[in-house]
Amino acid sequence: MFVVDEYDVIVIGAGHAGVEAGLAAARIGCRTLLATLSMDNIALMPCNPSVGGPAKGHLVREVDALGGEMGVNADKTCIQFRMLNTGKGPAVQALRAQADKKLYQFTMKETCENTPNLDVKQLLIDELLVESGAVKGVVVETGEVYLAKAVILASGTYLRGRIIIGEHTYTGGPNGQRAAMKLTESLKRAGLRLMRFKTGTPARVDARTLDYDEMQEQPGDDEPESFSFMTDEPVRSHASCWLTYTNKETHKIILDNIDRAPMANGIIKGVGPRYCPSIESKLLRFPDKDRHQLFIEPEGVHTNEMYVQGMSTSLPIDVQLAFLHTIPGLRHCHVMRAGYAIEYDCLDPLQLKSTLESKDMKGFFSAGQSNGTSGYEEAAAQGLIAGINAAMLVKGEEPLVLSRSDGYIGVLIDDLVTKGTHEPYRMMTSRAEYRLLLRQDNADLRLTPYGRRVGLVTDARWERLLKKRAELKAAKDALDAIRLTPSGETNERLSSLGIAPLHSVLILGDLLKRDGVTYELLREGFDLPEISHEVASEIELLYRYDGYIKKQQEQVDRMQRLEGRLLPEAIDYSSITGLRDEAKEKLAEVRPRSVGQAGRISGVSPADVSVLLVWLESRGRK
């Protein structure tokens, strides 16, 4: 056994999960190896050229607030920014950006290569080294060994990857890369349970061959916001996307050839995501819809490749060309890359703890698509947490577990390790029960203190948070301290600001609940501290939706009590009388860390939770 080197942490894979994991572990101070199949494909975006959107944009802000890289990198390299859902409520507003794919990758590569403690190497890992229930390192395809105290699997779609285009299939990763064919066997030998999932991507067409006047232009925001709380320079938002629709002719071609679709003829066996269906699945599932919306998105500034969002397919090439040519704007398009489907192995995430460490193999972590998720942002969030917790393990410090009320990252990981997933898991705001508290504007207030605790938040970021906190407090104190009585003098002052007169006693802050009243407006008439634009909108939101926010906070406080009742790691659930058999089985499988988590397992009823509480209490008294 030729041992090349010994690391604290080894990360297998350098996609969006892998780079966050590697950067986090290294920045916290662990000697870290980031192993990639190809040095040219670090942080590759094999699917859509965009970052963010509802829930996903929230994740990016949270990764940033904890000291991760995705937001910073996206701000540096994206070419269009749009704030979505601006009229649907403050908590569901979300930033989405179009990336320059190559710029995104190379900028991330540069960051990784220049981070102290981080070694980036092109290695194909064949095997895990496991000794008495703990991971010890990895074996490379060429036989050499790297030892480590912790190993993070971030293998994306590369585990036994298989590409499918029509009847043509081959083993490999996206974009002509190699697949990791042997690691699966090693994981199974180590006792891990695997699943097989499927995802797909549409064709890329040549920008010079599109009829733009047949499509609707969608430009970016004029005054774009950025992802990172640390970005001061304005981001770029010059690129446009183009909106078009399929039609009956398109649908006829697809349906006439449906028997040649790999998902219909049995070539594809993996489970695909419902929210990212191929165009052929859309037509089969929604036969009444006579058109489907498509966005044509640039893949970057230095390429003519355009991504046809909404047209993911694995139909044969002749069919792909034929149906693309029925779509307004694409009638004369040249296809540069065809759409394809990919099948891959991933872990059943129920085998992981909330720290993303394996329950049974000490020091082994997994993050991203290898945990059955989908999406760059979901991957980055898990990579960051796995990286942090691998580092905490190495350093012998308390792991970081975010709760469902801390952020979308908490919801994401809790869902995975508590409920598992039967399809590639995508983050959605509907999954978050305390959505009103988990806004993208307060991700720093919620999470930066955690990032600081684990050693990932720089002094500059920390000071920025302290300043924001201080401004918030000053403004709030002032707004609460000024009491207004409905006197003639007060109402005169208000009317000079264009605010309707008072009829009862109020605190100044209550006026922010009225339509059109802003902090800046109140500052014209009252002695209020000067605060940043960002803090002012935070303040306005807090007063305006005060009632709803307080209610959710109360719900959170109640939930936290059950979260705080920790369950020991080794419990023989079969011996607890009063639990139903199904609950015993599920609890034994999931091994929840708290009574609160236990209650979220499907098959565990509120009554079972009561039984657990009674059991915990009687155990404590013995």
Added chain:
Amino acid sequence: MMRRMWYKTDIHEKERGSDMQDDVIAAVATPPGRGGVSIVRVSGVGAIEKAGKVFRSASGSPLTEAKSFTAHFGHVMSADEKVIDECIALVMRAPHTYTTEDVVELQLHGSPIAVRETLSALGLVGVRMADRGEFTKRAFLGGRIDLSEAQAVMDIVSARSTKALGIAEGRLSGRFSDRIRALQGEVKAVIAHLEALIDFPEEGVEDIELRDITDGIHRAVAETDRILASADTGRIYRDGLRTAIIGKPNVGKSSLLNYILGEERAIVTDIPGTTRDSIEESAELGGVPLAIADTAGIRETGDEVERIGVERSKRAAEGAELVLALFDGSRKLDAEDDEIMRLLSGRGKGAAALLTKSDLPQVVKETELAQRIAEVAGDVPHIITITTKNGTVENAPGNKSPQMEPIDGTDDTQQSDEQSAVGMAALIDVVKELVGERTPDDEILRDEREAEILRRAKGHLEAAEKTISEGLPEDFISIDMRSAWEALGEITGETTAENIIDEIFSRFCIGK
């Protein structure tokens, strides 16, 4: 205005799931039925504050200021400020209580109706019905009861879980769970649409019309009302339709009661105020059981006779579902009659005005009475002329119960009998119209806990309507709708976000 505010606030305070440790729970602590006193026990953090919202002490000082282990006399009040019952509230502060939490015991007069309404009022201020064994469980968790009792607690709790799971898995199917599932399905469809708009803003999901949501909410509220009303149907057939016979002394209340009872119950003379004590009588009219509060009760004598008659009428009318107001057709209507009329206000089908003593020379006509009631009470109930033979019983129809032998005008009985019979037929119609065409089989909701959940769900739906009318965006509408959906999930077992996500993907074609 204030009322609306606390209502809305508390609706949002309600917890998902039912086994949280510090929400406020309530249950009847005395055996069911009509004992001398019924005790409703309320426990949890904030129990005193919440009980204080339905209890109004006679002294005027709020319950929240009460010292531990003190008793307070007052009334339990409904949400619309009506007196439900007299009550002694016993305040016990944590930790020296059975559950180790703050506890309030509301001691009521013992009528099942008062108990039910008290629980209902508590539900509206955010107190939920306790699960089986829950007080004991809390006592145990609070360290009050012995370890050896823990096993018994677990047994009770798990017995409940088997039933709940049965419903959740659809094993206990039936009209009730089917209808609740359908109701929850409607709510879920609205949520799925809102959520699809929020989570997939650029994927061609058509904007939801606010009118479609409000229509959906209206339908859901109406269905909730129907299911809740079915509980009333069941209760009416079990306990009787709460009926009050009111009017000035000697207007013929006891005679009418006798007639309905079909027997001589009350002592009737023409001297005002000679009716003996009688609290509640059971009778049947048109196949509908009645629980009649006879306002006669204690002697109505002395100078204040008329006054007392009115006061008694007021008390009897509180909480009654059907009020029969009697007016003496042989005497001019006076100020006391006006007060009786006011008690008919706003009762809709649950009120009838009866013009009595048609055998004596009539100085009041039906049209005149109707006009006066319209002036005084604002609306006109059914008006029925009925004879009661100047208060004597000599020609009362004895054991003939009207519903057994409907008598029509062609019958050769005496004129006065005839007229009462005609009057009775009209009265039967009033009862039937009020109870509707429902039969005892229509009772689909039997469990007070389920009724509380439905009332809570309805509150959330109404909050959603308010949210829409205030112009708040989709996210907030969704929050209210989700609360309604989660409440219903306590019955159906469908409570996870995954259910909503399934709905989104089954309804909308979304994806890149």
